[in-house]
Amino acid sequence: MDDQPLLGGALRTRLGRVDGPGGLAGLAGWEAARRLAAEVEGEPRIQRLQTATAFGVYEGLLLGVMQGRRLYRVRPRQLIVATGAFEHPLVFQGNDLPGVFLGTGLQRLITLDGVRPGRAAVVVTNADHGWAVAQDLLAVGVEVAAVAEARPELPPAAEALAAAGVKCFAGATIHDARGRRHVEGALLVRLDAGGDPVAGSERLIACDLIAVSTTPEPAGALLAQADGRLGYDPALDAVVPQALASSVHAAGAVTGLSDLGFALLGGRLAGLEAASALGLGGGEASRMATLRAEVEAHRARLRRGLRVRQLTSVPSVGRKRFVCLCEDVTEKDLADAVREGFDHLETLKRYTTVTMGPCQGKMCHLPAIGVTARLTGRGMAETGTTTARPPVQPVPLGVLAGPHHEPVRRTPLHARHAALGATWMDMGAWKRPLLYTSVEAEVRAVREAVGVIDVSTLGKLEVVGREAAAFLEWIHPGRVADLAVGRIRYRVMCDDAGIILDDGTTARLGEDRFFVTTGTGSLEAVGQWLEWWLAGTGRCVHVADVTSAYAAVNLAGPKCREVLARLTDLDLSPGAFPYMAVREALVGGVPALLLRIGFVGELGYEIHAPAEYGAWLWDLLLDAGREHVIRPFGVEAQRVLRLEKLHLIPGHDTDALSNPLEADMAWAVKLDKPDFIGRRLLEAARARGLRQRLVGFELLDGVVPGEGDAVVADGRPIGRVTSSKWSPTLGRGIGMAWIPPELAQEGVEIRIRSAGRLTRGRVVVRPFYDPDGARLKS
Amino acid sequence: MSFLVPCPHCGPRDVYEFRYGGEFQRRPPPTVSDQEWADYLYARRNVAGPAKEWWYHRQGCRRWFLAVRDTRTNAVLEAFWPEDKPEGAG
Numbered sequence: 001m002d003d004q005p006l007l008g009g010a011l012r013t014r015l016g017r018v019d020g021p022g023g024l025a026g027l028a029g030w031e032a033a034r035r036l037a038a039e040v041e042g043e044p045r046i047q048r049l050q051t052a053t054a055f056g057v058y059e060g061l062l063l064g065v066m067q068g069r070r071l072y073r074v075r076p077r078q079l080i081v082a083t084g085a086f087e088h089p090l091v092f093q094g095n096d097l098p099g100v101f102l103g104t105g106l107q108r109l110i111t112l113d114g115v116r117p118g119r120a121a122v123v124v125t126n127a128d129h130g131w132a133v134a135q136d137l138l139a140v141g142v143e144v145a146a147v148a149e150a151r152p153e154l155p156p157a158a159e160a161l162a163a164a165g166v167k168c169f170a171g172a173t174i175h176d177a178r179g180r181r182h183v184e185g186a187l188l189v190r191l192d193a194g195g196d197p198v199a200g201s202e203r204l205i206a207c208d209l210i211a212v213s214t215t216p217e218p219a220g221a222l223l224a225q226a227d228g229r230l231g232y233d234p235a236l237d238a239v240v241p242q243a244l245a246s247s248v249h250a251a252g253a254v255t256g257l258s259d260l261g262f263a264l265l266g267g268r269l270a271g272l273e274a275a276s277a278l279g280l281g282g283g284e285a286s287r288m289a290t291l292r293a294e295v296e297a298h299r300a301r302l303r304r305g306l307r308v309r310q311l312t313s314v315p316s317v318g319r320k321r322f323v324c325l326c327e328d329v330t331e332k333d334l335a336d337a338v339r340e341g342f343d344h345l346e347t348l349k350r351y352t353t354v355t356m357g358p359c360q361g362k363m364c365h366l367p368a369i370g371v372t373a374r375l376t377g378r379g380m381a382e383t384g385t386t387t388a389r390p391p392v393q394p395v396p397l398g399v400l401a402g403p404h405h406e407p408v409r410r411t412p413l414h415a416r417h418a419a420l421g422a423t424w425m426d427m428g429a430w431k432r433p434l435l436y437t438s439v440e441a442e443v444r445a446v447r448e449a450v451g452v453i454d455v456s457t458l459g460k461l462e463v464v465g466r467e468a469a470a471f472l473e474w475i476h477p478g479r480v481a482d483l484a485v486g487r488i489r490y491r492v493m494c495d496d497a498g499i500i501l502d503d504g505t506t507a508r509l510g511e512d513r514f515f516v517t518t519g520t521g522s523l524e525a526v527g528q529w530l531e532w533w534l535a536g537t538g539r540c541v542h543v544a545d546v547t548s549a550y551a552a553v554n555l556a557g558p559k560c561r562e563v564l565a566r567l568t569d570l571d572l573s574p575g576a577f578p579y580m581a582v583r584e585a586l587v588g589g590v591p592a593l594l595l596r597i598g599f600v601g602e603l604g605y606e607i608h609a610p611a612e613y614g615a616w617l618w619d620l621l622l623d624a625g626r627e628h629v630i631r632p633f634g635v636e637a638q639r640v641l642r643l644e645k646l647h648l649i650p651g652h653d654t655d656a657l658s659n660p661l662e663a664d665m666a667w668a669v670k671l672d673k674p675d676f677i678g679r680r681l682l683e684a685a686r687a688r689g690l691r692q693r694l695v696g697f698e699l700l701d702g703v704v705p706g707e708g709d710a711v712v713a714d715g716r717p718i719g720r721v722t723s724s725k726w727s728p729t730l731g732r733g734i735g736m737a738w739i740p741p742e743l744a745q746e747g748v749e750i751r752i753r754s755a756g757r758l759t760r761g762r763v764v765v766r767p768f769y770d771p772d773g774a775r776l777k778s
Numbered sequence: 779m780s781f782l783v784p785c786p787h788c789g790p791r792d793v794y795e796f797r798y799g800g801e802f803q804r805r806p807p808p809t810v811s812d813q814e815w816a817d818y819l820y821a822r823r824n825v826a827g828p829a830k831e832w833w834y835h836r837q838g839c840r841r842w843f844l845a846v847r848d849t850r851t852n853a854v855l856e857a858f859w860p861e862d863k864p865e866g867a868g
């Protein structure tokens with residue numbers, strides 16, 4: 001993977017002749033790069049990813065790679081890092097002026113972009129590479145006004161430039177860049193042995209370009225993230241990898257030495273070692289040992305030839321001495337921070353944001369260490385390095401987030417609702433009809449005649465097995481084991497802290513077979529909750545999620561029995577099929593499960609049929625109900641209807657602090673049962689007394705409050721509204737609210753602050769509609 | 779960014795396919811002291827090192843299993859069905 005569009009690395013940007021091995025000797029850098037790239041491109045077993053940035057190494061050697069808007073997650077078993085090195089800027093007065101460049105930046109402009117970057121340049125360097133930059137500038141017709149070499153002696157490469165008439169200064173560097181809006185000159189200065197400028201040695205050179213070319217700083221962030229150790233090597237004046245993780249290899253300038261021959265040799269060794277670790281060959285041990293020795297000898301030779309002079313800044317004063325060009329952190333900022341006590345590199349970094357900009361310290365890491373070392377009087381090695389964390393390159397969040405997929409679940413009746421012009425609402429991933437016509441009309445149809453609602457989104461679980469009854473008994477606060485076959489019971493489920501998780505119904509289809517419904521949004525949590533308590537217990541209980549296997553509708557209203565009777569031979573008389581009973585029968589020729597329950601508070605049947613027959617059944621029901629003017633009703637009407645019955649919705653009317661005793665469902669909690677999930681804290685809650693209660697309220701005046709509005713007393717909040725609607729049946733606003741227990745008595749007046757105004761309400765503890773359930777049971 | 783969890787049924791899969799189920803602990807008998815019950819409900823060991831945890835393969839076999847994960851490195855050292863090690867690994 002290469003972050004550049006073409007293979008070849010830094011070599012692509014070099015005009016000078018390489019003194020590389022064999023066939024490459026004498027070629028221009030960019031020509032050698034082409035030759036090497038062609039070798040890779042001609043090898044079909046190498047898959048290449050170009051313009052692809054490896055931006056981080058994560059746990060388990062996971063590599064994040066960004067290619068345009070695409071994200072690759074690569075899990076290599078062996079990783080070879082050959083990320084090269086960066087030059088770092090020098091800290092001097094005016095180093096942010098346009099016209100101040102890094103040497104490698106100029107080489108890119110010259111070779112890749114075909115730009116002549118200026119007319120007259122001053123090259124400031126402390127490394128051999130600076131002299132190659134000066135050569136390249138000359139080659140494209142830039143006058144090189146001077147080269148300031150910080151090292152005390154000029155390198156051999158200086159001869160050719162001196163011969164071309166270039167002024168070459170040894171033991172000198174830049175003091176400041178002159179110019180108003182662009183570089184107009186460079187003030188050079190001689191350095192004494194301690195690195196301080198020699199007074200009176202200043203010399204102003206006119207130029208429009210300043211090339212700063214420093215000792216290469218290995219791009220070792222990926223190695224560090226891959227559990228390698230980096231440290232300052234004074235012989236190289238760079239932070240270099242000192243130890244690598246076992247499956248990680250490094251080659252090229254990232255090791256701290258920039259030399260083509262060394263890079264080729266080291267790359268070969270790294271490749272063979274990786275291949276041999278993978279069991280893909282890699283050559284005999286003796287050949288590997290020879291190669292390893294060759295690499296070490298080359299390394300030693302290069303190190304012997306190194307002449308370095310540490311240079312990150314020239315002591316002087318001035319406000320425009322930038323250490324971090326991304327974050328505008330100056331040397332003075334660092335000095336102030338150190339004086340304030342942030343004298344450790346890691347705290348200094350956080351306090352000043354040095355190295356925390358978009359380049360993530362690629363440019364300012366070494367200058368920051370150098371300046372800090374000088375400010376604190378510690379050495380470079382002692383000053384240490386900052387921690388390299390991913391990403392090493394800015395990554396758009398969109399790349400990490402991936403494409404925008406919003407899965408949608410549609411019920412088997414979706415097309416029917418669409419044809420009826422339903423307004424949709426989202427419930428989790430589900431699309432549900434909110435409304436078809438008007439809430440008033442839909443509510444009236446259910447209360448006075450017959451309505452039908454798609455409840456396919458209800459979670460449906462089949463719980464079967466020899467121990468299913470005992471298990472359900474233990475996991476619910478209510479009773480299950482004594483439920484007769486063919487009967488249904490309301491179920492509320494709590495966690496071991498006694499908090500309501502979910503509610504629904506349990507229907508016993510057989511001695512060992514239960515049909516359990518959950519709320520629309522809680523199916524996954526409930527299924528996993530049951531499975532979790534079963535895991536490893538060996539209990540003979542199986543939980544199957546059959547939610548999408550069934551389409552389900554709730555047919556409700558005083559006329560619904562007559563409508564259903566047209567479609568089934570089942571005896572629907574209240575004696576044969578009473579309230580809270582379950583039957584399996586054919587409806588319209590379709591095998592169906594019928595649950596006589598009533599969330600909306602009317603005579604009603606919840607009909608579950610195989611999903612593929614859902615639309616057929618829906619059409620039959622609408623047809624059979626035509627005489628009674630059957631109406632489909634949506635979630636909005638359903639919510640009004642249930643609120644008139646004060647049926648709560650877990651997660652809507654309850655939260656992570658709600659227990660069923662306070663939610664007015666003590667009847668669903670059987671504390672006389674032996675141990676069950678939630679028992680201990682429900683027992684404690686009963687002993688302690690209720691701290692709040694969930695009650696109904698009706699409005700005496702004003703507008704219907706919003707859900708979440710505060711119930712107030714003496715101007716202070718004492719509770720909150722969880723549900724509120726206009727009830728067409730009652731002709732007034734109604735709702736549910738949590739209030740202090742002492743107020744939870746029929747008729748007590750409460751005040752609700754809604755949209756900045758107070759609204760009066762009256763507490764109602766019995767359902768508004770059909771409080772004794774006569775209609776449900778009819 | 780992510781790490782692999784070796785599901786005992788499906789093999790090593792991306793952690794995003796799983797639901798984390800918390801530290802493994804046993805439900806104490808209902809007769810323990812209030813303090814012990816409160817610890818069971820609310821106190822977690824939160825170790826820096828190998829921790830035995832529940833995992834659920836949500837986008838796979840949909841089964842709960844136990845895994846020993848080094849919380850410092852996210853390396854999953856071991857994954858197994860609870861019934862295979864009734865006494866667990868710690």
